[in-house]
Amino acid sequence: MKKKLLLPFLLLFAFVANAQQKVIQLYNGAAPGSESWTWNQSESADNVFHSDVVYNVSHPTLTVYLPDGTVPNTGTAVVICPGGGLQTLSITQEGYQVGQWLQKHGITAFLLEYRLMHTLGPDPYKEMLAKMKANTVMQEQAPVAPLAVADGRAAIAYVRSHAAEYGISPDRIGIMGFSAGGTIAAAAAYGYTPQNRPDFVAPVYAYFPPAMQANVPADAPPMFLAAASDDATSVYSVQLYNTWVAAKHPAELHIFLNGAHGFGMKTQHTASDSWPGLFETWLKLSGF
Template sequence: MTKTRIITLFLLLFAAAINAQQKVIPLYNGADPGSENWTYNEKVKEYNQPTFHGSVVYDVSRPTLTVYPADPAINTGTAMIVCPGGGFYILSMTSEGTEVAHWLNQKGITVFVLKYRLAESLTNDPATELFTNLQKKDFNEKIKSIVPLSIADGKEAIRYVREHAAEYGISPSRIGIIGFSAGGTVAAASAFKYTAENRPDFVAPIYGFLPHELQTDLAKDEPPMYIAAASDDQLGLAPHSVELYSKWLAAKFPVEMHMYVKGGHGFGMNKQNIPTDTWIDRFGDWLGELGLLKPIDPKVQVHLDEEEKNRKVNAERPAKDWAFIKKYEEENSKVPAPAEGENRVVFMGNSITEGWNSWGDPAFFTGKPYYDRGISGQTSGQMLVRFREDVINLKPKVVLIMAGINDIAENNGPSKLEDVFGNIVSMAVLAKSAHIKVVLCSVMPAFRFPWRPAIDPVPGIAKLNTMIKDYCDQNHMVYCDYFTAMADDRRGLPAALSGDGVHPNLAGYKMMEPIAEKAIAQALGR
């Protein structure tokens, strides 16, 4: 056997091994909503021409996701749904699908290639049929009924991936969608009229088509967006990219656009020896800037999964137990009356407080009369509602109150900083009336929220910390300043102290502990 044949055989076996790992998932259980009566079946055709090179899929009536898992050794916990283009008649599966998936896999990203629903082809040469239809004036009318179904498939893909995040080893707050041409329509449209279940965490429409009728008013937590296109786009779609970029920019949402002089429509992963060949490298740079190429600390990932679960539970709790008063009900019932001379301390807070004793550094609480009453994801209003049960009734000498970060992240919707500050003051007043000494903690540094990447937390944290410190100074209370000791040059948590930029790791908690002990001693001494 010649050396060339050996290499060829090896590559074929390697490709077969890779394909064996891939899983194809029907997007819907049972009939696909809106196309229940479609009778045509998915087909594949191979092309070898400049525009379409490789596999082209057509006649998709049953949408699916094909999974390309990241190597566990480099898995970042980030997921990407890839939507190939093709005018809602075909899917360019090679240069806008599988090649994109393999590139992302090399970055540690788990990929789900979406085959969304398409119009029925009437010939066995779907690419030529598409080009012919594009020349006709009624083309948009022909695909008018198809586009909403394709968009619905994109949103359902996001929902599915988020619901099954743990199964694929990904974070439910790191799910993005990228699409090309018509796939760009599917991707971009997912950034409009979304729910908590199908909201993308980042979006990348590449030479996408997004007319005004598919756009709605922007929400308050629009995801970051990356856009790429070419000025010489033969279909004249470059203005769609510019308009989308301008809309995000005007609303002050994170957005980046690369508009190339040359490249035409459909450049995808094709090599033309021009700058568009490197668009995906710039996309990789952008993902890196968002922190999506850095693996999440396993302990932090477990916590984020739990926080996502809590958010879902919280969404269903308002009519039952909005403030989660029952979380510590049994533990509180077992807390004895304070012993004589006992310097009992309660730590009231959110996930940073809860994580301290559950996965951060439980040893800090061992053998001390310290009680952790943090609840992941909670806002200041929820803490205020449960303050009597989880603090006052435990009769501590000191309470450390850490609140505000989840209000800034809008976990329960938009809120004014003045109202957040008011909730913190109300807790302090309640404690003081119960003869409990008060320590108000600074909001921790955070440059970006992994679960709310569109929100810039830095200004709100700075303003709220100033309000808290001034209140402590004016009312002779102790201000526990974690922020000054732990913030980096960006006013965020440095990587050495946190795996996700928000929640401290063991080193972060080790830095917090002497600051907390000093604040407790100051409060007891007053």
């Protein structure tokens, strides 16, 4: 009887704890370049894949996950960029759960909800599939992608300018992303300023083709890459790793036997399940 009563309590506690996370507006007022966007952000699992997603983001935010009080604060921070093809954010296994994992390891996490394509109806996945069928995805992503990348850079700049407030070392600020979020993370390793330069980047099954890999900066940050070999986009991770190594910058690559695209923090009993532990080891060995 006690066990039956305990489970709902724990679930309620987890919900309340998540609801109490500090949420920061990334920009003062309308986000630059999308001032005319008026749609309201939504979160729902009522879609063709029954997966919890955020969509219609027009005002980017950062949700703060402070380090767990039971472990030492490492002074490291990570900006998290969930994926979703710039149509949605896969907010649970590539967002909330990543933030919770990082805070349990003494790392301050900042979950970025960046700008997305406009979803007209109640099912963003259905609309994304229709765009894929009509072969219009790339065309519709094109004007939004630079805005999402700008949000990633602005997030790093925010964390660095508020480092003391959160007990963060200003030279231990990284960014990681999944799929389209990995595009944002990888792009942050290019064209940066001193204020928005990431100290490390971790693109996970990122879309980042060779055309986006030119002109690697001389002081480019170290990189951690992970993908599954049964995911067609894993070739981009291999190419980006080779680009980084050829430019004589530190990089580590893991191509797992299986796990497919979108494994995130899911336990699938596939080889990709081991990536968080490998990332933790890489952070330690890299001094973060």
